[in-house]
């Protein structure tokens with residue numbers, strides 16, 4: 250059997266923390282068998298977010314996204330497991346919470362609020378390269 254143990258960065262965004270969903274979100278990660286290796290709650294700086302969302306700089310939702318992400322505490326988790334990068338993204342569901350599949354974090358717990366940014370509760374790294382880069386930003 251191929252082993253592919255990886256690490257990923259999971260963020261519970263300010264909407265998830267503010268709505269008191271951190272415990273439920275972490276419970277889903279653990280229930281699937283992934284391991285929370287490190288955990289912290291911080292209000293991210295604009296500098297961290299500009300690095301984190303570098304690929305979106307210049308897009309119309311970039312400014313509202315940085316504002317939203319720095320509007321309150323975020324819970325950052327370093328999570329490990331075999332194929333955890335794609336596994337967590339599958340658990341999170343697609344970007345738009347209104348249409349994310351039921352059974353996923355975004356599909357079950359999220360919706361649209363008529364705002365400029367999709368408040369979609371969580372972030373998960375999308376590749377091993379992104380995970381390494383993002384874990385450096387959030388955990389140093």
Ligand SMILES: Nc1ncnc2c1ncn2[C@@H]1O[C@H](COP(=O)(O)OP(=O)(O)OP(=O)(O)O)[C@@H](O)[C@H]1O
Pocket residue numbers: 310314343344365366367368369371372373374375
């Ligand atoms: N078209 C859009 N309008 C408003 N907000 C958006 C839009 N696209 C993305 N966002 C916001 O920017 C974030 C980053 O976009 P990205 O395309 O990387 O989404 P994702 O990979 O599904 O989510 P994440 O990277 O947060 O896991 C999204 O999670 C969402 O909060």
